[in-house]
Amino acid sequence: MNERAEPAPTVAVVGGGAVGVTAAHDLAARGADVTLYERGELAGGSSGRAAGLLYDAYAEDVEAAVGARALERFRAFDRTLPGFSFTPCPYVIAVREGDADADAVPAMVERMRGHGREVSVVDPDALGERFPSLRTDDLAVAAVAEGAGWTDPPSYVRALADRAAREGVAIETETPVALGPRTESGRELSIGEGEEDGGSGAETRAFDAVVVAAGAHTRSLLADAGVSVPVVPYRVQALVAADAYDGPMVYDATADAYLRPHPDGLLAGDGTEPVPADPDDYRREADDWFRADVATVLRERLDGAAAGGDFDPDASRAWAGLCTATPDGDPLLGPVGATGKTDPALFVAAGWQGHGFMRAPAVGEIVAEGVSASLDGTAFDAPDSPWIGAFDPARFDGDEEFEIAEGMSLSERTENG
Ligand SMILES: Cc1cc2nc3c(=O)[nH]c(=O)nc-3n(C[C@H](O)[C@H](O)[C@H](O)COP(=O)(O)OP(=O)(O)OC[C@H]3O[C@@H](n4cnc5c(N)ncnc54)[C@H](O)[C@@H]3O)c2cc1C
Structure with missing residues (x-):
């Protein structure tokens, strides 16, 4: 090992669902020192209750690209990931x-x-x-x-988590975390306690980057750090x-x-x-x-x-x-901060409107590429930035009031185009 090599960036992923596990796996593959925190067991949130429909038939451009990449990876995992299978079905x-x-x-x-x-x-x-x-x-x-198909969602989470662990990701289950402040050493996490405890737990650790993929808890988790997101x-x-x-x-x-x-x-x-x-x-x-x-x-x-x-x-x-x-039916994917202030060490991946599982392989990959690029100093809107402009969390103030629209409906899919 080269003694002068830069230490690997430390990244915490909060949430052991399909999105968090994929992001953690892909971040480790890109050389990050990754810890995944899950308050309960892996796939204990929405990913363990999902139906497992997988399709890439989207009309809108960005959704079509994300859907296609996700299905491509699901098919590849079917061949290479023990414990996971994709069953083709029109x-x-x-x-x-x-x-x-x-x-x-x-x-x-x-x-x-x-x-x-x-x-x-x-x-x-x-x-x-x-x-x-x-x-x-x-x-x-x-x-x-x-080109569609189905799978058993929790098996994807567990199989990819096994592989992530083999590739060096530290997986901490039964470990709720709360967001702490941003300090000179990075973004702090209070580890081993719920956000309801207000972050006064025994252990605090700073990371170069924190990815919040906490599903339905995303809004409350970020709110405790003064960051408001309209993810309901x-x-x-x-x-x-x-x-x-x-x-x-x-x-x-x-x-x-x-x-x-x-x-x-x-x-x-x-x-x-x-x-x-x-x-x-x-x-x-x-x-x-x-x-x-x-x-x-x-x-x-x-x-x-x-x-x-x-x-x-x-x-x-x-x-x-x-x-x-979310107010426009699109997810929040990228850096977040208190209003008007993007924190270069804090990222969110949430708001899937019923399509989070089938998009997880693509979304986790975007998170890994985006966090790596951001840590290297690439601006969100740089031409070579992997983040997707339409999913930029900064498009919202966070306090928007909106009606919840069913995510699969045809009007939702075609009007978004
Ligand atoms: C009945 C049903 C059917 C569905 N069918 C489909 C489908 O067919 N196709 C599809 O694409 N989507 C489907 N979905 C939606 C899909 O389940 C979600 O979009 C997807 O699972 C989201 O994954 P995630 O990783 O973002 O969130 P989750 O799987 O919810 O993972 C978030 C994790 O974060 C953890 N967490 C929260 N707070 C903390 C904290 N403070 N510290 C540590 N960990 C924390 C939670 O315990 C949870 O495990 C369905 C959902 C349901 C309920």
């Missing part, structure tokens, strides 16, 4: 007759195709012929994205039922519900509650109305001989978890 977007969103589908598909995605508009009859397990007689239009948690729901299903993944845009094959039968979800939720005190069990809604959608969407006919919602394993919304 993704159908279905819009019912009478739904005004049907008119937007051809243009949306055209934009997806413009990004090189294998997506096509399909006539409902042709859809039914290709996928006999689907009922299509009530549909106005559908689109099929071929809301509740969504999913269930797994034992009914056999081997058809495509389906997003019924009119019903705002999705389903996919699952090793135990089928997984279905949405059940968005578009109101702010308290990440420390939300109902983790699914609501009866959600089970009943899913039962209706499955009966309407699936052929009776498949799962739909005699689906019993009470026989399912159902749960709720949190997603995070």
Whole structure:
């Protein structure tokens, strides 16, 4: 080892979900001395409750690029990451007759195709012929994205964390941290206590950079350091039922519900509650109305001989978890600071509007490249900066008031373009 070599920069990643683990892994691969802090167990937050739908069929340019890179890495991990697998499966977007969103589908598909995605508009009859397990007689239009698939989200987190640990990342689970002040030695963390304790814990450690990937806790964690971000948690729901299903993944845009094959039968979800939720005190069990809604959608969407006919919602394993919304539906990804003052040692990666898991491999990579570049002195808006301007946390004051929009809806996807 060269004695005069610069010491590796120290980076703390707060949050052991898909985003934090990917960022930690990729930062270590770029030579940083990384410690990952997770208040509970790995994948104990939203990543352990996600449905695992993976697709790159986005109309908007930046989202399409991020989605494509994420899927490329998921496929590569399928070959190289023990404990992780990606199951290819077409993704159908279905819009019912009478739904005004049907008119937007051809243009949306055209934009997806413009990004090189294998997506096509399909006539409902042709859809039914290709996928006999689907009922299509009530549909106005559908689109099929071929390059999609699904996985088990917690297995991704654990498998990548194992690899990160082998590559030198110190992984500290059951270790909540709070943000301390910025000092000459870097950004301080109070380690081993919750943010509710106000950062007066026993151990304090300074890092050259701190990445906050704390999911639904991101806002409260940063608030304690005087940094305000408009990242608002809301509740969504999913269930797994034992009914056999081997058809495509389906997003019924009119019903705002999705389903996919699952090793135990089928997984279905949405059940968005578009109101702010308290990440420390939300109902983790699914609501009866959600089970009943899913039962209706499955009966309407699936052929009776498949799962739909005699689906019993009470026989399912159902749960709720949190997603995070932002005023414009785009995430906050990059350096943050108190209003008007970006702190070169503090970064955030949050606000995925229901799409954080499927984007994690790309987002973690951007975090690693961006933090490394920032530590090397590259300005956020420099031409060669890896950060994405549209996701710049500084576009918000942090105290914006806004309505929570369901992240999968077609209007959300097409208007953002
Ligand atoms: C029912 C459901 C279905 C979903 N389906 C999909 C899907 O199909 N596809 C998709 O892309 N997305 C889906 N999502 C969204 C997805 O789960 C999230 O966008 C994604 O998991 C976010 O990952 P993350 O790493 O940012 O956050 P998280 O996985 O929540 O990780 C954040 C971690 O930070 C930790 N933490 C918080 N505060 C502290 C602290 N002070 N100190 C230390 N650690 C702390 C938490 O314990 C948590 O483990 C779904 C979500 C739900 C609830």
